[in-house]
Amino acid sequence: MTRTALITGATSGFGAAAARRFVAGGWRVIVTGRRADRLQALVDELGAGNAHPACFDVRDEAAMRAALAALPGDFANVDLLVNNAGLALGTLAAQNASLDDWRTMIDTNITSLVVLTQALLPTLIERKGAVINISSIAGSYPYPGGNVYGGSKAFVTQFSLGLRSDLHGTGVRVTSIEPGMAETEFTLVRTHGDQLASDKLYAGAQPMTAEDIAEQIWHVATLPAHLNINRLEIMPVTQSFAGFQVFRG
Template sequence: MSVFNSSRLLGKTILITGASGGIGAATALLFAKAGSNLILLARRTEALQKVAEAVRAVPGAGKVAAVQLDVSDKTQVANLWKAIPNELRNVDVLVNNAGFVLGVERVGAIKEEDVESMFQTNVFGLVSMTQLLIKDFKERKTGHVINIGSIAGREPYAGGSIYCATKHAVNAFTGALMRELVDTPIRVTEIQPGMVETEFSIIRFRGDKSAADKVYEGLQPLVAEDIAEEIVWAASRPPHVNIAELFVLPVNQASATLSYRGGK
């Protein structure tokens, strides 16, 4: 069954954080192709509106709401429903995609503001969004939480201590949540990508594109659309099937620090 025309996603309402680019934007477009309604959240207003326009242009797409929101701002999260049309408030799938890594400094040289910003978005923002939605999921006895983790949540590496810590937290939170909901029909999934070439690495290197490009030299990394397909596929499984964890690597990557760079 194709993820692009699954009847299981037709008319469903999907909420995606970090929807202004990369994996979030690609995921929004694929859900639109499946006929889903979409609530798109991101900090960058202009980029978010461009994604919303692209989603609305997809033939067969459902209703679309785009809301400027920083998941690390608890007040904004608490007031989210005030900005959402009534017909989109029964969310079926929450995709906690917002997250980033900043810098490659090692412990002792990491700025406190970088530590705080990564935890505020990657962990606290994800938790806040999940707590907001999970109450409704429980009341309606339906729902699906899809958290975007990382290979960094499975395997720590030098120069990534804080990011790895945040993604290990996501992994632990997701696992605990799944166990808490075992007596409900609510599904919980974690998607764990390896190397994905998006603006993610440019942010890591503080805007240095040449440094970001070197991360992927000599191999073919994943792209945003690859992970989007896995997210939409997991959401389109039959209601009794839960894809608990999905670890996705490019073929020439075996771990966070082991890859083959023999040329694309």
């Protein structure tokens, strides 16, 4: 029986790579995102029988619910939800940061994730499916300028653990995947399109790729049904743990 995954934020990065990995593994995928042209290009690449585009902004609850209600028969029974859509905006300290950026991160990384998750829980419980939430090491390890982004990812990690507790006995698996440095469009978005800053961050660092994370999503999703990975933290070998800051006045 062909299984179906719904992957948010599939127009680039982890989401697009995960869609390719799951279709290669014989699954159907529902791919969501705001950029219709990119979604359609991905569906054309993967094949209309393998992928279904659902174009909406995850912050738009009405559009999200309409897209779920309109899923065609072959895609209506979702076995896996991959909550991948998320973003970081800005690198400034809290006292200088943009409140609009903060609201966008909260609405995208937290509110939309919980709304979509709750909407799909009845189906996931019926099918003994799984939820994979893409968190970040930023949810565990603070750094200057991480403020609301790190806080939002800490929520994702803790929500995942709480969801797993609530779903005890249903057979639904829940995992928080927490990547470190990975080269995608993430830094371009965070810096509002500063290609130089993105290039500088990744130069010589051998960061992870979108395909690396997609492979971990695939691994978690295809484990035997009696196994659950609660949290999976993954970094490139070149990244590890920093020391504490000390200010000397």
